[in-house]
Amino acid sequence: MVNIRNLDPSASPLDYYGSELRRLREEAGLNQAQLGSILFCTASLVGQIETAKKVPTREFSVRLDAALMTGGLFTRLVGLVLKSQLPTWFQPYAEMEAKATYISTYQSQLVYGLLQTEEYAGAVLRVENPGRLDEMVAARMERQRILERTHPPVLFVVLDESVLHREVGGAEVMRNQLVHLLGFLEHPWVQVQVLPFEVGQHSGLLGSFTLLRFDDDPELFYVPVYGGGHMTADPHTIRARSVGYARLQAAALSPQGSAALIERVMRERYGHHPGPAVA
The missing domain is CATH 1.10.260.40 (lambda repressor-like DNA-binding domains)
Structure with missing residues (x-):
């Protein structure tokens, strides 16, 4: 019955x-x-x-x-x-992310969620959500739909080089994730840059952060913390972190140079896989 x-x-x-x-x-x-x-x-x-x-x-x-x-x-x-499957503490940020016109993010440890492959996301989320893995991965993939809109946000991403070397999910998952990143080289609204190790000290040493800009609302600064996140519209914080982000972009490799580094790491660390030609 x-x-x-x-x-x-x-x-x-x-x-x-x-x-x-x-x-x-x-x-x-x-x-x-x-x-x-x-x-x-x-x-x-x-x-x-x-x-x-x-x-x-x-x-x-x-x-x-x-x-x-x-x-x-x-x-x-x-x-x-x-x-609704996203963590409660993260939902306010996800709502603002979906409304943003410009997203500028520095990631010190992981690929930004909007650029993760399903397998990479699964490997990340499995660490603390093994019982709800399917739901959490589906929610993360749903977030990425904002990049498919008729008028998507402009997305600037600076990845620390360590993100490329951290083997999340195994060699094949990482190889496919790096191929996915290379696919954004010609994307009109997405720019991916890598901050190489040789830069040394930089304005992102305190960790990952994201700046959201809107057409009609104040800018927001978001920083993840363990088990939560902090979001503020404080103008002094926005000003300081905007300058800090500009410095990160200036110190990072160009999109073409970043793609060349991504392809080299992919080939040397995770095995050869054909990717788009880079300059």
């Missing part, structure tokens, strides 16, 4: 998604197995999503809209569902 769990649709975006899925499936006269057959998935998966025990993917939502002819309801809802 199917276990029916009553959901409170107002409890969370995931609960609302599940309750709407159940309601519209029943209105269509389908049981979970029948709908699963149409969606090319199991009845168990349909049931888990209906009871908010599993987070739906965007692909599942697109197929569901087509199957139940909902006019894109679930495709719209899944964005809210995936955002």
Whole structure:
């Protein structure tokens, strides 16, 4: 017998998604197995999503809209569902990141989340979220959709060279991640630079930070801390860190020189893999 769990649709975006899925499936006269057959998935998966025990993917939502002819309801809802899977402390930053016109970030240890491959993100998130890995990775991939918009933000990224050498997820994962970074060399709105080891002391020694600029709102400065993050619009902090970021960009290799270093590290440390030609 199917276990029916009553959901409170107002409890969370995931609960609302599940309750709407159940309601519209029943209105269509389908049981979970029948709908699963149409969606090319199991009845168990349909049931888990209906009871908010599993987070739906965007692909599942697109197929569901087509199957139940909902006019894109679930495709719209899944964005809210995936955002709700982000850590509570991180959600305010993610919301502002999605609204930003310009994003300038220095990363001292890891590839910036908007540029991570799915496998690299999984390796990073597995360290502290092994029980919710699929949901956390899906949420991170959802964040990256802002780069696919008609009018995406301008993204400036400075990576410490150590990011290239830190083997996250194994050699193959790192090789694919570096190939992914090389793919942004010709991107019109993304600029990736590497701060090489030989620079020595620099204005980013205190750690990673991000500056967000908006068309109509004050700029924001964000710095991650263990188990949380700090965000401020204090003009003195913004001024100081903007100058610091400009110095990091000036000290870093050019985008072309950065791509050459990324390709060299990829070849020497992680094995050869064809990438785009660099100057």
